[in-house]
Amino acid sequence: MTADAGHGQRLTELVRASADSLIDRWVDAVSAQLRGRSTKAELERDFRELFEALLPLIGLDGRDISGPEFGDIRSWLDEYSRSRVRAGFTPSETASSVFSLKREVFDLSASDDDPKVFRQVLxxxxxxxxxxxxxxxxxxxxxxxxxxEQSEQLLELTTPVVKIWEGVLAVPLVGTLDSARTQVVMEKLLQALVDTGSEHAIIDITGVFAVDTQVAQHLLKTVVAARLMGAECIVSGIRPQIAQTIVALGIEFGDIVTKASLADALRHTLRDAQVRGAADAVRGEVG
Incomplete structure (x- = not known):
């Protein structure tokens, strides 16, 4: 639908003829609001792109911009908004870049007494x-x-899987454990077991503030999953307070090996690896 007969032609001509001065005033107005946080050169580049996208739309009914004729400018604004988020601008500062053009167009058309132009401006x-x-x-x-995205990246960074010895992996956990994080721990550990062929894994929770029923269940599932991959998994760093909580919750770790510290777990793992190595050597000689 059009704003009136003429489809905004008169306003389009007026705006196009004064494009440079209009954009300059637009840039100055927004630059003053941003107080130098974006250079005039950057604003001019962005506003010229927006200006060219706006010209064909003058005269269209803007009450509904979901139509295909507004597709290009919607995409441009989406990308512009994303860049403004990354640059640290507020939503008001971002939207004002569009709203600020209104005053400049009003001032430009103020001296034109053609009623059609007035309706087109509205x-x-x-x-x-x-x-x-x-x-x-x-x-x-x-x-x-x-x-x-940043939360997912941070989650990845805070759940490292470290190779501390040939065939031995460790997952040092710090902070608070929840379902999402323990799921990441399981996925990263299992993938590391596949990639390295390791037979031992240590989940160290020395830096974990608290363990509830859900977290304990996730840890148990991680250990079971590691066993299914052919690896022995040890949970270390169970402090007295956490041990009391686990007992009070009635959580059974069964035959899962637990150690008070990462050092104890590492000693146990290396001793177990040596025993297995010696056993394999004996079997090889017997064979």
Whole structure:
């Protein structure tokens, strides 16, 4: 649908003829709001791209921008919003980049007494309102996605699987354990067992603040999964407070080897590896 007969042609001509000065004033207005946090050269580059995307849309009914004719500008605003999130701008600062064009267009058309231009300016103002709101919402979506990505990356960094000896892996855990993190521990440990062919794994929870029923169950599942992969798994670093909690919760570790410290677990593992090596040597001689 069009704003009126003429499809915004008069306003388009007016805006196109004054493009350079209009963009300059637009850049100055936003630059003042950002107080130098973005250079005028960067703003001019972005605003010229946005300006070219806006020109074909002048005169269109902007109350609904979900149509295919708005696809390109929606995509541009999505990317612009994402870049603004990464650069540390606020959602208001990001959306104001769009809203600020309204005043410049109003000032540009103020001396034109053609009623059609006035109606076209009002329609264009509505379009900018819709695009500004889209920018605000797009910023919120992008921020959520980036926060999720950063959380996943942080989760990966805080659950390292370390090869401390030939055939021996260790997973030193620090902080709070929850379902998501213990799932990552299991996945990374099992993959490391496959990649290295290790037969021993130590899960050290010295730095874990607390263990509840759910966390304990996840640890037990991790140990069982490692056994199914042919590896012996030891849980170390069970401090007195955590041991009391485990007993109070009635959690049974069964035949799972537990040690008070990582050093004790490592000594046990190396001793077990030596015994197995000696046994294999004997079997080889007998054979």
């Amino acid at each position: 329609a264009f103002s509505g379009l900018l309102d819709a695009l500004g709101l889209w920018t605000f919402e797009s910023y919120a979506r992008a921020r959520e996605e980036i926060i999720k």
